[in-house]
Amino acid sequence: MTAVADVAYQAAKKLAREWQVEHAFEDYRDLLQFKEVDAVLVTVPNFLHAQVAIDAMEADKHVLCEKPMAMNAAEAERMVTAQKETGKTLMLALNNRFRRDVQYLKAYSEAGELGEIYYAKCGWMRRAGIPGWGGWFTTRSLSGGGPLIDIGVHMLDLALYLMGNPKPVSVVGSTYTKFGNKDQASSRVLGIANPQGIFDVEDLATAFIRLENGATLTLDVSWAANIEKEKVFFNFIGTKGGAALENERGISIYTEKFTILEDIHPQVNFDDVEARTEMWRHFLHCVRTGEQPLTTPEQGMFINKILDAIYESSQTGREVLITTPE
C-alpha cells in the first residue's frame, strides 16, 4: 500500500505510521492525483461511495468499493456509467461471496443438484443488535437506511448470486422504526447506546421480491425485534433439492434419492479472514488481467434498485416495479 487519505488528517497519519504506508493525505483528491497509485479501496461512509469511486475512476484508478455500492440506484447507475466510460475495474467488496461454504453451495447449485430454485427466503434478524458505536449508522442522510442497507445488502447479494443473478421485476416491502431512541432500547444496542443521537432509519424491514424467472425471494432484516435470538438464514427451495445456509448450523441439503428423502450435511464452514484474503486476491487478479470481477457493478446497482423499491413501497403502501435498462 502506498497512500492513505482521511478528512481526519491525524488519523490518516497515524494509520500510515502503523501500516508503514509512505503517504498520507487529508483530501482524497490529492491522493487521486498521485501517479504511483493504481487502485483505490473506498471505505468511506455510504453517502460518499459514489463520489469517491467516480472521481477515482476518472483519475484512472481501479476501485474496490465497500458495500452498499451507493445510497441509491441513481448514484449506482452513475458509477456503472463511469466504469463503462473509463474502462477501469470497479469491484464491490462483497466478501461473503468468497466464503468457502458459499463457493461450495454455488458449485452445488450450478451442478444442477437443486434443479430450478423457485422460492428462496433470506434474512438476518437480530433481537438486540443496533449498531450504537459510531452514530452514522442510524442517521439516514449518512447511511442511506438501517438494517436493510447495513446487513440486508449481504443477504440480497448472496441470495441472488446463488440463484444465478436473475433480475428483479417487482417489489413490495414494509419498514418499521419501533426501538430507535426509546429508553427500553438500551438493552438492544451493541456497544455504547447514544440516546441523544439521531435515529431516523428503520429497525426492521421485510420484502417480497418477484424475479424475472418467476421465482420469489423474500427478505427479513432487523437490528432489534422481540424474537428468540439472532438468526442469519438462506433457504433455497428447488425442484430437485433444497438448501439451507444458517448461522449455528451451516449448510444442509434436503433432497431425495431412489424415492427416499435424504438430508445431506457437508462439513464446510468458513473463516472470515480467509474470505477477505480471497477477495483481495481476486481484485488484484482482475486488475492485472482485466477480467470482469465476480461482483460486478451491475449486480450492485440492482441491489440498490431493490432497496430503493422497498423503501418506496413501504412509504406508498404499493408495489413498485423495477425496470431493467437496455
Added chain:
Amino acid sequence: MTAVADVAYQAAKKLAREWQVEHAFEDYRDLLQFKEVDAVLVTVPNFLHAQVAIDAMEADKHVLCEKPMAMNAAEAERMVTAQKETGKTLMLALNNRFRRDVQYLKAYSEAGELGEIYYAKCGWMRRAGIPGWGGWFTTRSLSGGGPLIDIGVHMLDLALYLMGNPKPVSVVGSTYTKFGNKDQASSRVLGIANPQGIFDVEDLATAFIRLENGATLTLDVSWAANIEKEKVFFNFIGTKGGAALENERGISIYTEKFTILEDIHPQVNFDDVEARTEMWRHFLHCVRTGEQPLTTPEQGMFINKILDAIYESSQTGREVLITTPE
C-alpha cells in the same frame, strides 16, 4: 343428532345405523324440509359449501360450516347476505381457535403484553404431505385450490384472530406446482398416491399481506417442498413482546423486563378433541342465545378475499388491492 344426508345413500344409512340417527336422506334438500332439524352441520366438499349453507339458512336452519367458508369471496359474500337476511346463526368450524394454547395467547395479547403487533409470519410447510387419499383435494374445480385453501385457511384465520382481526388492504403472492403428477412425487404423498388423478392445484404458495393498521403478515404453505421437515409456525412481533407458536415447541414469549431480555415458556398444549368439543359447545350456545359466534361469516369472507387475491396476484404477477364493503 336427528338426521344425516349423503348423495351416497348407502353411506348415509350406514352412518345413521352406527351413530343411532333416526333419519337418513339421499338429497340434503329433503333433510332441510325436516321440521325436527334446528341446525345443520355442513361437511360436504368445498365446492358445495355455499349452496348447502344458503339453502339451509333459507330453510330456517342454523349452520355450522366446515372451512374454507367457500370456493371464493363471491360465494362467501352470498353466504353473508343470506345470513343477514335469514337472521340464522352461521358459524365457521375453525376448530383451532378453540385450542387452549390459542386461547391463552389471545388472552396474553389482549392484555397488551405484546404491545402493537406490527409484523407477523405464519406458515405450514410440509416436506412430504400431499393429501393423496380422496382425490378431490387435488382437483381445483372441487377443492378451489391446493395447500393454500386446505391448510392456509387455518394459518390466516389464527394469525388474523390473534392480531385482532385487522382488515387486509393489499396482497402479493406466488403459487407453484412442482410435484403434482410427477413420478418422484410418490414419496411426497400422504396415504395412497394416485398418479392418474388430476393435479391442477398449487403445491406451494407464499404471500405478503398488508393490513389496514400498517402491519404486515406473510404466509407460507406447501404440501411438498425440499425443506428440512414439516413446520407449522406463527411469529408475532410486537413492540413490547414477541410470541411464537410452533409445532414441536408450543408457545414461547420473547420480551424484556427491567432492561433484561426474557424468554417465557407457558406450559400449555392442546388436545384436538377438546378443541372440537369446545367448538360444538360454542355453536350450541350461540344457537340458543342468539349470540354472535367467535368465528363470524365476515371473518371467513375476508379470508376468502385474501385467497382470491393470492391466486390472482400469482397469475397476473401484480399486487391486488382488497376493498372492504361499507
Added chain:
Amino acid sequence: MTAVADVAYQAAKKLAREWQVEHAFEDYRDLLQFKEVDAVLVTVPNFLHAQVAIDAMEADKHVLCEKPMAMNAAEAERMVTAQKETGKTLMLALNNRFRRDVQYLKAYSEAGELGEIYYAKCGWMRRAGIPGWGGWFTTRSLSGGGPLIDIGVHMLDLALYLMGNPKPVSVVGSTYTKFGNKDQASSRVLGIANPQGIFDVEDLATAFIRLENGATLTLDVSWAANIEKEKVFFNFIGTKGGAALENERGISIYTEKFTILEDIHPQVNFDDVEARTEMWRHFLHCVRTGEQPLTTPEQGMFINKILDAIYESSQTGREVLITTPE
C-alpha cells in the same frame, strides 16, 4: 394354507383350528404325501432343516426354509443337490433382505455410489440377551451353535448381499463360552433362566473373513458380554463412500463432494412385518414364475461354510481355507 404338521400333534391341531387350516398331521411325511400341497414352509428346529426340506423337494414340493439353512455346510450341500435334482424352488427365509432400508442401501451400492467396498464390519453384540425361553437354543446338538448360528447368520447374509455376494476364501475365528450355566448369568438371560439346562454353545464369537475380491469382512456376535449395550451394526468402507447401518441410528452415508466431506442421512426405516410380507410375496412369485429367489441355496450354503470354518478355526487355533465347488 392347507395343512400343518407337528410332532406334538395336539399343538398342530390347535394351530389348525386357530388359523382355520383344514388338515393337521403328526408326521410331516404324511403332509408331504398330500397332493393339494404345492409348497412347504420349514420352521422346525435347526437340526431338522435339511432332512425335512430334502424330503419335501423329493415329494415335489417347493420349500421356504427358515435360517440357518442347515446345521453345517455338508447338510446345506445336500439341500443344494436335492434342489438341483428336483428343480423345485428352494428359498431361504432371510427376511431382513426384504427390509426397505436394506433394499435402499443395496440400490445405493449397486449404483456405484460407494465405489469398491474393501473393508466391512458387521456385528450383533448383546450385553444381556441369552435366549432362555425354549432350551434348544443353547444345546449344540439341536441348534448347531450359539449366537453365531442364531444371529450371526443374519449379519453375514446381509453383509455379503450388500457387498455383492463375493465368495469367502479363508476364515479365522474365536468362540468363547463364559456366561453359560453360571449363577451370575441370571441377569443376562432373556425370558426365564433355566440353569439346569444344557449350555454347550458359545456366547461370544468373532471372526476375520477374507473374500475372493481382496476385501475383508469381520463379524462380532454375542448373547452376553460386558459391553455398554446391545449394538447391531454394519459398516461398509468403500473407495467413494462409506455406509453404516445401525440399530438406533439407521443408515448413514459418509462421502465427499467437490472435495468437501459430506454426511448423508436417508430418512428410511423399516417395519419387520412389512419385510416378512415382502418375503412371502417374493416366494410365491418365484414359485409361480420359476424365477431364482433373491436368497439362493448357494448363498445359504456359503454362510454355513463360513460358520463351520469359524468353529473349526476356534478349535484348532488356525486359519481355515474355504473352497468353492466348481
Added chain:
Amino acid sequence: MTAVADVAYQAAKKLAREWQVEHAFEDYRDLLQFKEVDAVLVTVPNFLHAQVAIDAMEADKHVLCEKPMAMNAAEAERMVTAQKETGKTLMLALNNRFRRDVQYLKAYSEAGELGEIYYAKCGWMRRAGIPGWGGWFTTRSLSGGGPLIDIGVHMLDLALYLMGNPKPVSVVGSTYTKFGNKDQASSRVLGIANPQGIFDVEDLATAFIRLENGATLTLDVSWAANIEKEKVFFNFIGTKGGAALENERGISIYTEKFTILEDIHPQVNFDDVEARTEMWRHFLHCVRTGEQPLTTPEQGMFINKILDAIYESSQTGREVLITTPE
C-alpha cells in the same frame, strides 16, 4: 541437557541456542564420543532408530528411543541383543502408558475387577488424517509403513499392556492403499498436501491377533477412510467386567453387582504434557537405579513382530505364526 546432534547442523545449532544446550554436533557419532553424556534420546526417523540406539549403547550410553522401536522385528531383536550385551537401560518412549487414565485402568484391571479379558478390540480410525507435512511418513523406506506403524503401534502397545502383555501366537491382517496420491485425497490430508510426494504405504489396515492365553485382539487403523469421524478406542471384554477407553468419552466400565448391570464412569482424563513428564521422570529413575523400565525392549520387539506379520499376511493372504524366542 548437554548436547544435540542433527545432520542439518544449522538446525542443531539453532536448537542448542534456544534450549541453552552447550554442544551441537552434525554427526551423532561425535556426540556419542562425548564423555559428559550419560543418556541419549533417539528421535530420528524410524529407519535410523536401530542403528543409532545400538551405537549409543555400545558407546556406553543409556537410551530412550522413540516409537516404533524399529522398522521390523529383525532390527528390534538386534537392539534387544545390544541392550543385553551392554547392560545399558533401553527404554521405549511410549508416552501413553504414563497417562493417568491408562494407569487407572491398569490398576483396575490388575485388581482383578475385569476378571479374565478374553476379547479386546482397539483402533484409531481417521476419516481425514494423512500426515502430509514432512513427506517421510508416506515413504515406506523411511517410515516402515503407514498408519499401522504410525498410530497402530500406540494401540497395540496399550492394548497388550492393559491385558498383561500376553505373547502373540498368530496373526491375519489386511492392508489397503486407496487414497494415496489421488486427487480426491486433498481433503483427507492434515497440513499441506504434497501430491508429487511418494505414497507407497497403506492408508487402512485391520488385523486379528490370537494370543497365547487364548484371548483375541483385533486392530483397526486408518489415515483416511469413508467413516463418520475420527475414533480412537479400546474395548476390553472380561469375564467380570468390560472396559472402554475412547476419545470423546474417556473410560467406562461395564459390569454387574448383586445381579444388576452397572455402568461406571471414573472422572479421569489426561494431560499429554503430564504424561510425557512422567515418562522422562521414569527414564531418569531407571537410569539411576538400574531398574527395568515399564516399557521394555522385549515388548517393543513383539509389537514389531506383530506389525511384520500383518504386512506379510496381507501380502500372502495367509495367516502368519509368531514364534517366541527361548
Added chain:
Amino acid sequence: MTAVADVAYQAAKKLAREWQVEHAFEDYRDLLQFKEVDAVLVTVPNFLHAQVAIDAMEADKHVLCEKPMAMNAAEAERMVTAQKETGKTLMLALNNRFRRDVQYLKAYSEAGELGEIYYAKCGWMRRAGIPGWGGWFTTRSLSGGGPLIDIGVHMLDLALYLMGNPKPVSVVGSTYTKFGNKDQASSRVLGIANPQGIFDVEDLATAFIRLENGATLTLDVSWAANIEKEKVFFNFIGTKGGAALENERGISIYTEKFTILEDIHPQVNFDDVEARTEMWRHFLHCVRTGEQPLTTPEQGMFINKILDAIYESSQTGREVLITTPE
C-alpha cells in the same frame, strides 16, 4: 380372599361380585367375627386405621395396614401394644420398600459400600399436585394432614430404612398452607378441583431431623409450590460413597476408587405392580412362619412420632424432642 366389608354396603357387594369373594359385610365387626378369615387388609381412611386394626388383632386376625400407620403416635402406640398382647402379625403396607431399586440400594448400603451415612435429604415436591378427587385428603380430621402424611410417610420410611432405621432424637419443622381454596389453585389440582371443599391441611412442609447416631435427615414435601417441576429424591451422603435415588434418573452412586472420583449407574428400575406383589408375598410368608415383617409396627410408630413433632414444631416455632420408649 373370603370376605369384604364397607360401610357403603352396595359397594362391598359390587366388589365381592367382581372379585368373586363369597361374603360381603356392611360392618367390619361382622367380618371380624367370621371364623374363616385369618388375616385382614385395612384400607380404610387414615382416621380409622388404628381402631380397625386393633379390633382385628383382638378378633385374632393378622393385619396388613395401609400407610400412614395411624393419625398420630398415640394411636400407633396403641396398635403396637395390641400387637404385643395378641401376638398377631401386624405389618405396614409400605410397598416402596419392596421395589427392586430400593432392595438393590439396601444391599449396596449394607455391604458397607457407602461407609457411614451422616447426612441424608429426601423429598417429594410437586409443582401442581393437590389430590382433589375425593375430598378427604384435604380435611385434617379425616386425613391427619396434607402432603406430610400423604407422601412424606413414604419418604421418611425409605430414608430411615436405607440408613438402617436409626431412632429420631429431635425435630424442627415448618408447614405452610398457601394454595388451599384459592382461585389461582385451580391449575394446581390433580383431578377435579373442589373449591367448596374443606382445605385445612398444609400444602408444603419442611423438616430437619436429628438422629441418634449423629446423622441429620431433612425432608421436603409439597402438593403445590412455585418450583420447576415435580421432584422425588433421596440423597445419602456417606463417608465412602453417596447415593442418589431420583425420579427420572433412578439410582446413581458417587464414590472414589484408587483416588479417582467415580460415578456408578446401576441399570435397575422398578415396576410398581411387582413391588406390591412382593409385599403381599412377604405378608403371607410372615403370617405362615410367624416371622417379623420387614415393615414393623415400631418403625411405623416412629414415623408417626416424627410427623407429630413436625406439626408441633411448626405450631410452636420450637424444636421438639422425641423420646424412645424403653
Added chain:
Amino acid sequence: MTAVADVAYQAAKKLAREWQVEHAFEDYRDLLQFKEVDAVLVTVPNFLHAQVAIDAMEADKHVLCEKPMAMNAAEAERMVTAQKETGKTLMLALNNRFRRDVQYLKAYSEAGELGEIYYAKCGWMRRAGIPGWGGWFTTRSLSGGGPLIDIGVHMLDLALYLMGNPKPVSVVGSTYTKFGNKDQASSRVLGIANPQGIFDVEDLATAFIRLENGATLTLDVSWAANIEKEKVFFNFIGTKGGAALENERGISIYTEKFTILEDIHPQVNFDDVEARTEMWRHFLHCVRTGEQPLTTPEQGMFINKILDAIYESSQTGREVLITTPE
C-alpha cells in the same frame, strides 16, 4: 491508593512497587496514623478483621471489610458499636450483591412478582474442593471455621438480602468433619494437599433457620462430599412465583399466568470483575455522601449470629435461639 501495610514488610514493599503506591508499612497502626488516608480496605485473615477495622474507625478512617465480618457475633457487635460511636462508613465487601443477576432478581422480588417468600433453600456443595493452598483456611483459630464461614457467608447474605433481610429467630444445625487429614482426601483438595497441616474445621454443614416473618431458610455447604458435582443454588418459593439462581443455569422464574404454569428465563449473567468494580464504586459513593452502604454492619452481624448458632447447635444437639438487640 496511597499506602499498604503487611506484617510481611517485603511483600508490602513489593506490592507498593507493582501498584505504584507511595507508602508501605510493616505495622498497620502506622498506616492508620497517616493523615492522607481517608479509607481503609481490610483484607487480613478472618481472625484480625474486627481488631483492624475497629482501630481504623477509631483512627478516623472509613472501612471496607472483607467477608466474613468477624470470627463471631461478639466481635461483630464490637464493630457495630465502633461504627456507631465513630460515625465512619463501615461496609462489608460482599461483592455478590453487586452482580447483575442478583440485582435483577432483587428488582423482580421487590416488584412483588414472587409474592411472599415463605420457604428458601440455599447451598454451595462441593464434591472435591477443600481449599488446600494456604493452610489457614482449615485451622479454626485463624479462620473461625470451614465451608460454613468460607462460602456459607455468601449464601446466607444473598438469601437474606433477596428475602428482604428478615431477622433470624432460631437455628438448628449440624457440622461434620469426614475428609480432613484423611489419605483418601487427596483427590478432594483444590491446589496442593498438605496432609501435615491442621484440619480442625467442618467439611460439611447443614442448617434450618426460622425467620421472624415465619419463613424458613435452609443452608447446605461442603468442601468435600460424595455428591454428583459442585452445586451452587438458591431456591425462593413465594406465593406468586418461585425463583431459582443456580450455577450452570442462571436465573429461572416459575409462576403462573391466566391459570397456566409459566417458566421464565431472563438472559442475565454476571461478570465477577464487573461486580467488584460496582462494589468499589458504591463504597466510594457512600464515603463521599455519607449514605448507608448496601451491605450494612448490622446485616453482617446477623450472619455471624447465625453461624455461631449453627456451630453451637451442632455441638449441643439442640436448637439455638437468636435475640435481636433493641
